[in-house]
Amino acid sequence: GDSVTQMEGPVTLSEEAFLTINCTYTATGYPSLFWYVQYPGEGLQLLLKATKADDKGSNKGFEATYRKETTSFHLEKGSVQVSDSAVYFCALTPTNAGKSTFGDGTTLTVKP
Amino acid sequence: DAMVIQNPRYQVTQFGKPVTLSCSQTLNHNVMYWYQQKSSQAPKLLFHYYDKDFNNEADTPDNFQSRRPNTSFCFLDIRSPGLGDAAMYLCATAGLAGVGAETQYFGPGTRLLVL
Numbered sequence: 163g164d165s166v167t168q169m170e171g172p173v174t175l176s177e178e179a180f181l182t183i184n185c186t187y188t189a190t191g192y193p194s195l196f197w198y199v200q201y202p203g204e205g206l207q208l209l210l211k212a213t214k215a216d217d218k219g220s221n222k223g224f225e226a227t228y229r230k231e232t233t234s235f236h237l238e239k240g241s242v243q244v245s246d247s248a249v250y251f252c253a254l255t256p257t258n259a260g261k262s263t264f265g266d267g268t269t270l271t272v273k274p
Numbered sequence: 275d276a277m278v279i280q281n282p283r284y285q286v287t288q289f290g291k292p293v294t295l296s297c298s299q300t301l302n303h304n305v306m307y308w309y310q311q312k313s314s315q316a317p318k319l320l321f322h323y324y325d326k327d328f329n330n331e332a333d334t335p336d337n338f339q340s341r342r343p344n345t346s347f348c349f350l351d352i353r354s355p356g357l358g359d360a361a362m363y364l365c366a367t368a369g370l371a372g373v374g375a376e377t378q379y380f381g382p383g384t385r386l387l388v389l
Contacts, residue, residue, distance in 0.1 A: 194376040200314065205280075205364050205383040213376060249314045255376040262378060264316040 164189040168252050168265035175242055175272050183237040183268045185226075185252035193254040195219075195228050195235040200249045200267075209237075209250070242272045277301070278381035280365050286387045287355050295350040295384045297365030306348040307378065308340060309364040317364055323348065352386075360388045 169184035187195065194213045198206040210219030212228035212235065219226050224239045235252060252265040278299045287293040297306065304325050309317035321330045323342045337359070339351040352359055362385050366378040 196377070198380075203385070205362075206317070206366075206380040208377060208379065211377060251316065255378070261319060261322070266316050267314055269314065 164193070164254060164256065164263040166252050166254055166263050166265040168250075168268050170266075170268070172269040172271060175270070177244055177272055177274050178241045179272075181237070181239040181242045181246075181270070183250055183252075183270070185235045185237065185265060187233050187235065187252075187254050187263075189233075189254055189256060189263075191257040192230075193256050195226070196253040196255070196262075197224070197226055197235070197237050198251040198253060198264075200251065202248075206251060242270070244272045244274055246270060247272045278365055278367055278379050280363075280381035280384050282384060283382060284385050284387070286389060287352075288389050289357065290354045293352050293355055293386070295352075295363050295386070297348045297350070297381055298346050299365075299367045299379075299381075300346070301367055301369075301379060302345060303367035303369050303379070304345070305368040306342060307364075307366040307368070308338075308348070308350050309366065310359075311362040311364055311383070320350070355386070355388045357388050360386055362386075 165188045167186050196211045197209040199209045200206050210221040212219040215230035217228045226235050226237045249267045251267045255262045307322040308320045311317045320334045341349045362383045364383045365381040368378045
């Protein structure tokens with residue numbers, strides 16, 4: 163079945179540091195890939211997505227590129243802020259828009 | 275703004291006392307999902323609806339039931355909550371087909387506490 167593997171956390175960075183959170187997946191066909199962010203006590207918010215190979219999703223300074231050759235969708239941000247502290251989930255949805263598969267989440271803490 | 279709304283945001287119930295959580299959406303999406311999430315773990319799918327077609331996950335306990343009276347509303351009923359059912363419950367929606375159908379939109383969640 164489908165699976166998503168995320169870089170284990172927690173991750174602690176200083177403000178303005180570079181962020182990478184690794185995500186790799188296993189799926190048949192051509193799934194869509196997502197990053198969701200969850201702030202404390204809140205639901206999941208869609209951060210960015212990519213629906214086909216080589217697409218780059220971007221939002222709020224975050225980026226991720228759909229790499230089919232390495233089955234990866236790593237999340238990056240050039241300069242993190244304290245307000246980026248949250249849990250980040252990588253997810254995929256199969257080609258037929260069926261059930262999504264989520265990674266285990268990575269907790270990011272950014273210190274001033 | 276089109277959105278997914280969950281009420282209440284916090285719910286306290288007693289062990290064994292039935293409780294209902296509600297979700298509504300203004301996105302006119304065909305698909306609605308209920309997830310259980312514990313301690314910032316990955317959300318666990320309980321069940322979902324394609325329109326009125328109910329789809330239960332194999333490992334969802336019978337204690338959890340759902341109703342979808344119309345496109346906009348969906349309810350999660352926990353018939354006899356146990357201490358292990360304390361969690362965040364997330365509702366999500368998605369379109370059935372077309373551009374953007376692969377994307378799920380989440381509500382803010384209801385945090386359930388069982389005393």
